[in-house]
Amino acid sequence: MTISKGLSAFAKACLIAAAALVSYKASAQTISPAKLDALKTELMKEIDKQQKFTQEMVDMVFSFGELGFQEVETSKYLTGILQKNGFKIEQGIAGIPTAWTAKWGSGKPFIAIGSDIDCIPKASQKPGVAYHDPIIEGAPGHGEGHNAGQPLNITAILALKKIMEREKIPGTIMLWPGVAEEQLGSKAYYVREGYFKDVDACIFTHVGNNMSTSYGDGGGNGMVSVKFNFEGEAAHAAGAPWKGRSGLDAVELMNLGWNYHREHMETTQRSHYVIPDGGDQPNVVPSKASVWYYFRERSYPKIMKMYKDGIKIAEAAAKMTDTKMTYEVLGSAWPGHFNQPIAEAMYENIKAVGLPEWSDDDQTLAKALQKELGSPVEGLPGTLSGLANQRYRSPPAAVVRMILPISPGTYLQ
Numbered sequence: 341m342t343i344s345k346g347l348s349a350f351a352k353a354c355l356i357a358a359a360a361l362v363s364y365k366a367s368a369q370t371i372s373p374a375k376l377d378a379l380k381t382e383l384m385k386e387i388d389k390q391q392k393f394t395q396e397m398v399d400m401v402f403s404f405g406e407l408g409f410q411e412v413e414t415s416k417y418l419t420g421i422l423q424k425n426g427f428k429i430e431q432g433i434a435g436i437p438t439a440w441t442a443k444w445g446s447g448k449p450f451i452a453i454g455s456d457i458d459c460i461p462k463a464s465q466k467p468g469v470a471y472h473d474p475i476i477e478g479a480p481g482h483g484e485g486h487n488a489g490q491p492l493n494i495t496a497i498l499a500l501k502k503i504m505e506r507e508k509i510p511g512t513i514m515l516w517p518g519v520a521e522e523q524l525g526s527k528a529y530y531v532r533e534g535y536f537k538d539v540d541a542c543i544f545t546h547v548g549n550n551m552s553t554s555y556g557d558g559g560g561n562g563m564v565s566v567k568f569n570f571e572g573e574a575a576h577a578a579g580a581p582w583k584g585r586s587g588l589d590a591v592e593l594m595n596l597g598w599n600y601h602r603e604h605m606e607t608t609q610r611s612h613y614v615i616p617d618g619g620d621q622p623n624v625v626p627s628k629a630s631v632w633y634y635f636r637e638r639s640y641p642k643i644m645k646m647y648k649d650g651i652k653i654a655e656a657a658a659k660m661t662d663t664k665m666t667y668e669v670l671g672s673a674w675p676g677h678f679n680q681p682i683a684e685a686m687y688e689n690i691k692a693v694g695l696p697e698w699s700d701d702d703q704t705l706a707k708a709l710q711k712e713l714g715s716p717v718e719g720l721p722g723t724l725s726g727l728a729n730q731r732y733r734s735p736p737a738a739v740v741r742m743i744l745p746i747s748p749g750t751y752l753q
């Protein structure tokens with residue numbers, strides 16, 4: 341979305357995460373409902389005052405546009421702000437150089453607030469332009485709004501911290517980044533390292549096509565990211581091709597097998613691949629080649645079935661080409677299930693804040709973008725989308741969705 345005109349949306353929406361925290365704290369000790377309302381109103385005003393600061397952070401992270409595991413400047417900038425504001429930074433967590441946590445406060449409740457920070461290959465884009473117009477041709481860029489989440493989290497928690505300090509409200513806040521989210525590269529590692537062990541609630545922000553939250557089955561896919569490597573024997577492709585065993589042949593046969601297999605898979609699956617290594621030059625039979633797959637489905641058993649089918653087809657391709665196959669799991673994520681009490685508290689706050697007042701410029705840009713993308717040209721939403729009510733009770737986590745003029749669909753990784 342347009343960054344300049346959409347700022348009020350970001351700033352106001354910062355309140356949601358923060359106000360939800362105050363609600364949470366209120367339940368853990370005695371703050372009267374009237375006092376809570378007064379604190380929320382104060383929080384909203386404080387956040388509104390931070391529009392320029394929030395805008396600067398959104399723009400700054402946008403300008404860095406760093407790919408997964410390369411979020412060096414982004415992390416330096418964000419942790420710098422947090423450190424200056426009294427947060428204790430732990431750098432390079434879970435063995436990931438650009439990952440960190442920023443903690444403030446003490447005792448319970450312990451609230452974790454996250455958002456992704458990586459960008460997307462070849463998505464360099466001039467802000468405020470509705471068609472693809474890169475700042476630098478071929479460079480990466482924030483095509484998925486990951487420049488917005490942490491800035492709004494920071495605005496929210498700084499405002500909240502001020503109130504917690506003054507009112508002597510106990511609690512610990514931990515901000516954490518989704519590093520290499522597009523490659524599923526970090527979150528499971530943080531969990532395994534115990535960073536969420538004592539967390540009471542986790543709130544996550546992400547762009548969406550309305551300001552919303554939900555509970556139960558989040559409606560997203562889970563997936564496994566796997567790279568298959570094939571190794572054969574190099575040979576001159578004209579002089580002695582019979583001496584060669586081609587890794588690229590194996591890659592092509594694997595893809596062919598998988599694409600035939602698609603016909604017999606459920607429609608909920610999504611699978612896609614790229615060939616990071618297809619050989620060096622045509623006159624050399626490629627001794628090595630690799631293909632990188634994402635296997636996506638709606639449930640753990642279905643994801644595992646795809647993953648195992650992928651291995652089976654890769655093994656068959658290796659057999660056909662007399663090559664050796666190895667595979668590496670590069671990342672995994674499972675379908676999200678979100679917490680009902682947090683979502684309900686959050687949605688009350690969303691209603692209290694309401695949607696931003698869109699300017700004509702906001703609407704013009706949104707409609708132009710929708711037209712460009714072939715989406716229904718309806719502009720930015722005029723009403724909240726409601727609290728999505730899915731079936732399952734779930735772990736202590738919630739996602740707050742911010743506003744983009746289009747639905748990102750199954751964009752999550």
Ligand SMILES: [Zn+2]
Pocket residue numbers: 456484486521546751752753
């Ligand atoms: Zn994302």
